[in-house]
Amino acid sequence: MSAVTTSFAETAADGIREPVIELVDARKTYRTGEIEFEALRGIDLQVTEGEYVAIMGPSGSGKSTLMNILGCLDVLTTGSYRLGGEDVEQLSEADLARVRNRQIGFVFQQFHLLPTLSAWRNVELPMVYGQVAKAERRERAEAALTRVGLGDRLDNRPGELSGGQQQRVAVARALAGEPTMILADEPTGNLDSASTADVLGLFDELHEAGRTIVLITHELEVAQRARRIVFVRDGRITSDEQVREVAA
Numbered sequence: 001m002s003a004v005t006t007s008f009a010e011t012a013a014d015g016i017r018e019p020v021i022e023l024v025d026a027r028k029t030y031r032t033g034e035i036e037f038e039a040l041r042g043i044d045l046q047v048t049e050g051e052y053v054a055i056m057g058p059s060g061s062g063k064s065t066l067m068n069i070l071g072c073l074d075v076l077t078t079g080s081y082r083l084g085g086e087d088v089e090q091l092s093e094a095d096l097a098r099v100r101n102r103q104i105g106f107v108f109q110q111f112h113l114l115p116t117l118s119a120w121r122n123v124e125l126p127m128v129y130g131q132v133a134k135a136e137r138r139e140r141a142e143a144a145l146t147r148v149g150l151g152d153r154l155d156n157r158p159g160e161l162s163g164g165q166q167q168r169v170a171v172a173r174a175l176a177g178e179p180t181m182i183l184a185d186e187p188t189g190n191l192d193s194a195s196t197a198d199v200l201g202l203f204d205e206l207h208e209a210g211r212t213i214v215l216i217t218h219e220l221e222v223a224q225r226a227r228r229i230v231f232v233r234d235g236r237i238t239s240d241e242q243v244r245e246v247a248a
């Protein structure tokens with residue numbers, strides 16, 4: 001498979017769908033004692049509903065910093081961030097936690113599953129915090145696991161599943177809360193090539209079903225599965241391109 005890219009500006013003018021992410025002149029400065037380091041240096045980024053975007057960049061370029069901001073795990077030093085139309089910079093800690101729980105489904109490199117809980121219990125857990133009724137939690141967990149092809153592994157613990165299956169449980173957990181977007185940080189970083197193909201295939205399906213996906217990766221092959229690639233370097237966006245698959 002090969003891919004060609006076109007400038008994002010050429011194709012982003014449809015203007016019909018709602019923006020999910022709106023970052024304007026986003027800056028993040030870390031302070032370590034006397035030393036300050038500006039990890040994000042004026043990022044402008046819009047992601048609309050249903051987009052599948054990969055964020056790429058070398059080590060230290062600011063990807064995880066950006067992911068933490070997008071995921072409401074940290075706040076900007078200056079600039080603004082609107083998520084699903086809500087001005088995140090104005091929110092209290094408690095409200096941030098609520099927004100995080102309701103709007104974002106996280107998928108991490110290390111699956112972050114609880115080893116003592118079965119697959120469906122793991123998927124159910126965020127809904128416990130989200131105050132979803134018990135019967136509905138079970139139903140939604142089963143549906144999400146079936147969706148990722150693990151309907152026959154509901155009662156298996158993470159240790160009884162392959163790496164790819166564990167990551168699919170994590171994707172099911174991200175989906176079960178019906179979030180505004182899926183935010184994945186190096187989701188294939190710990191997977192062999194077969195499991196990587198498996199998880200990326202799942203992301204393709206989710207994209208086709210209209211989900212908004214933001215995927216952070218340093219692997220070009222993974223990024224090219226998205227429909228748009230944003231390159232970050234030294235805390236700035238250096239390019240923003242649509243990906244179009246072409247016949248090999």
Ligand SMILES: Nc1ncnc2c1ncn2[C@@H]1O[C@H](COP(=O)(O)OP(=O)(O)OP(=O)(O)O)[C@@H](O)[C@H]1O
Nearest residue numbers: 030031032037039058059060061062063064065066
């Ligand atoms: N808590 C922190 N305190 C101080 N500096 C930090 C902190 N977190 C990150 N940095 C610095 O900010 C810059 C961006 O870091 P970040 O973790 O976002 O990079 P990254 O693109 O995710 O890199 P990698 O691909 O290695 O994960 C780096 O120079 C890093 O040293």
Ligand SMILES: [Mg+2]
Nearest residue numbers: 060063064065
């Ligand atoms: Mg990182």
